[in-house]
Amino acid sequence: MPPPTLSSKLTSIQGIRLAGSASAWNIDIHYPADSPRGIIQSITPHEATTPGDDSVPTPLVLPALTHPHIHLDKAFVHSASQYAHLLPSTGTFQEALSFTTEAKQQFTVPDVLQRGEWLLAESVSAGVTAMRAFVEVDHTVKLVCLEAATKLQDQWKDACEIQIVCFAQDPIFSTQHGEENMELLEQALARYPQIDVIGTTPYVESTIEAAKRNIDWAVDRALELNKHLDFHLDYNLDSGKEALVWYVLQSLQHRGWTSSSTTKRVMLGHCTRHTLFTDEEWCRISHIIHENDLPVSFVGLPTSDLYMAASPDQKTSHDRPRGTLRVPEMIRKHDLDAVMGVNNVGNAFTPWGPPDPLFLACLGVGIYQAGTQDDARLLYECVSTRARAAIGLSSSRSSIGLKEGDSPDFLLFHRQDLTGCRVARPCGTVAEVVWDPPATVNRDVVVGGQLKRSGFPCSRGDLVYKFSNE
Incomplete structure (x- = not known):
């Protein structure tokens, strides 16, 4: 069985939600000439430019x-x-x-x-x-x-x-x-x-x-x-x-x-x-x-x-x-x-x-x-940023907030209907993700700036992901 197919390089991810923020944001990714992996170049407020851009709930982005x-x-x-x-x-x-x-x-x-x-x-x-x-x-x-x-x-x-x-x-x-x-x-x-x-x-x-x-x-x-x-x-x-x-x-x-x-x-x-x-x-x-x-x-x-x-x-x-x-x-x-x-x-x-x-x-x-929201953030860190630092792969332990200069390794949590009843329950906070983890088909994974899509296409995919022409 071959490894999963990853997309071409992402240049930006637009109209997403970050931990602790109700606003929509854009993440721009830069690729240094001496590295195949990208880094987060900037995180800026998102402004809707396409009709219907804000009509579908924004995915939540958290560290991988x-x-x-x-x-x-x-x-x-x-x-x-x-x-x-x-x-x-x-x-x-x-x-x-x-x-x-x-x-x-x-x-x-x-x-x-x-x-x-x-x-x-x-x-x-x-x-x-x-x-x-x-x-x-x-x-x-x-x-x-x-x-x-x-x-x-x-x-x-x-x-x-x-x-x-x-x-x-x-x-x-x-x-x-x-x-x-x-x-x-x-x-x-x-x-x-x-x-x-x-x-x-x-x-x-x-x-x-x-x-x-x-x-x-x-x-x-x-x-x-x-x-x-x-x-x-x-x-x-x-x-x-x-x-x-x-x-x-x-x-x-x-x-x-x-x-x-x-x-x-x-x-x-x-x-x-x-x-x-x-x-x-x-x-x-x-x-x-x-x-x-x-x-x-x-x-x-x-x-x-x-x-x-x-x-x-x-x-x-x-x-x-x-x-x-x-x-x-x-x-x-x-x-x-x-x-x-x-x-x-x-x-x-x-x-x-x-x-x-x-x-x-x-x-x-x-x-x-x-069971508190602060507890949920800490538990997420313990299987994410803290875990990565503990095995020596990063120096940042205690934050699940993305920042400029970070490696673009993260998860996008979507709100898809998996019930067949045309009903999708919101999942927009860290606590909601920890208390009731979304199915893996509702998770897109970004590794070093490349996307591995879930088996369930994101309804906002064309609006969220912008790829390089390479």
Whole structure:
């Protein structure tokens, strides 16, 4: 399946609505001679010049969406017939690990390419123009997933920027396969310059000492190779287990990883154990990060966390807590950098939920009891501008307002009738988009100044989009 066809270069988008404004605006796009991608040259008030120009509701324009944490190689295992015997029967974390290991034994490059294309197609159609994609390297899959990921990275580069994570899901300092897994990681890092990020899972090591060696190795290698770093960390709800976040922060300090010493960032994913922290512990984390200038972000992964992360006594009949990072509280109360990500889709770790970041933002309204318009803006940022900054692809975190000089990567939300009843409900604010996300056929995606239309033509398309003659 080929990547989506993009339009010729857009020179302007006219008569659109921006976040927080009831007025209509025009966005003019300029293309520097030394870059194939455009930049927003100006944003000016729109004046109707064509009869009927203002007779149809204006589309809302918001920044494009981002996957800050998604597993490319394990996506949609449940949708491929060869894995039909591996559908969940108990729904436990151990079953998911076991079934996924068994599925990985069947992975081939064509298989990963096909399922990866499914993920990319649905993600891009939802409005995702950048993603951090985990692909596993270990004794089971060898370099199969990485080979497929680099092909997809190149094939889809015009529609979506794919950051590849060379990911150690399995132990590298314990078990009978640890040494082989490490050798394969080093082979991958030497052979594939396309790798952007080193990722590991310290909690799968057989001892706490091995987990700490895992962390130190990853920090050292990421610094040596000038890569971003991404840990799956503290994925439990057991207050009796040592939280490894303290050791990660200590390792970063001792090795001099600061915002001023490197442009590369560190992401901590899952971290469900941290939901048991006291305010004092959260304040301590915030203090360590800020006092030591550590470029650390946290990513909550609600669809997986709520499904998988349970307390050790989860099978009791009356008390089955679930945990996922309280992202808005981390940002507002503790001044931490936190975002939201899809993680897995269509496999035993997460058999529910689409690869649509807006679904997560909507879910966050309920999870965090975040129902105000300000909450909606923050939740949108957490799957958009904040997420993009957290993976090191931009410096702007806290605004969903477009401005001159920005890259023209954004979504246009239309008001089309999908009911067949000739009725279209308005969707003109950020809150309306988050509270009840429009169907993907009501979203047009602009990537670097080129348009990927939805499958449902915009009724104002001829008025909204102006293209170059190239």
